[in-house]
Amino acid sequence: MMPLLKNIQKIINRKREFIMLKRPNGNTLHTRVDIAVKKVDILPAHVKLTADADNGKLVKLGALLEGELMAKAEVPATEGATREELYMIKAPEIIADEYSKANNALKKFYNEAGDIVRAYSLKDVELIYISKEGIDASGVDELRVGQYVKAGANGKFVAATANTNAIGKIVKVKTEGIKVFEKEAAQYLNGNVYDMYYIEML
Numbered sequence: 001m002m003p004l005l006k007n008i009q010k011i012i013n014r015k016r017e018f019i020m021l022k023r024p025n026g027n028t029l030h031t032r033v034d035i036a037v038k039k040v041d042i043l044p045a046h047v048k049l050t051a052d053a054d055n056g057k058l059v060k061l062g063a064l065l066e067g068e069l070m071a072k073a074e075v076p077a078t079e080g081a082t083r084e085e086l087y088m089i090k091a092p093e094i095i096a097d098e099y100s101k102a103n104n105a106l107k108k109f110y111n112e113a114g115d116i117v118r119a120y121s122l123k124d125v126e127l128i129y130i131s132k133e134g135i136d137a138s139g140v141d142e143l144r145v146g147q148y149v150k151a152g153a154n155g156k157f158v159a160a161t162a163n164t165n166a167i168g169k170i171v172k173v174k175t176e177g178i179k180v181f182e183k184e185a186a187q188y189l190n191g192n193v194y195d196m197y198y199i200e201m202l
Contacts, residue, residue, distance in 0.1 A: 029111045031056040036127040046071045046117035056134035057089040057155040081151040082163040087119035128199040153181035172198035
């Protein structure tokens with residue numbers, strides 16, 4: 001592709017992402033995710049979503065879409081897929097809602113069907129920092145350090161105690177946010193607090 005066309009497409013994609021101002025989806029909490037890539041100059045792919053999706057969703061890339069220079073079709077992840085096959089949705093978290101700080105929280109962010117969003121190849125990612133909403137913990141008693149994760153057909157990481165088909169390992173848990181307590185009873189009342197899981201890619 002010619003350099004000029006690449007630059008034009010980058011501008012178009014950035015503009016699209018900037019105007020993707022989401023409103024809260026009721027009380028639903030969505031996946032929070034950050035990533036560390038191997039090199040600072042890693043460029044993401046762009047994928048058109050077929051349905052509403054959280055950041056952190058695992059997908060595969062399909063064919064280049066008609067009329068697009070870079071955007072490709074979304075293909076569902078498959079159970080046990082490898083890092084080389086998988087991409088992770090990671091769009092800028094922007095929410096235009098000034099009614100309250102609660103509604104403006106990052107865990108209220110999600111991507112809408114039809115959006116063209118950034119997707120990073122897992123082969124280029126070294127560390128993933130993700131909330132529990134992005135991990136299927138149905139096969140373990142609770143999420144904890146030392147467990148492995150593999151790709152699930154639902155687009156989430158699947159936690160397991162065995163390393164069969166594992167693409168990552170939980171190495172740390174950190175609590176985000178500040179708890180707010182009632183003065184007298186010292187009872188937890190409010191606060192945007194949640195655990196984030198560090199997944200080291202294997």
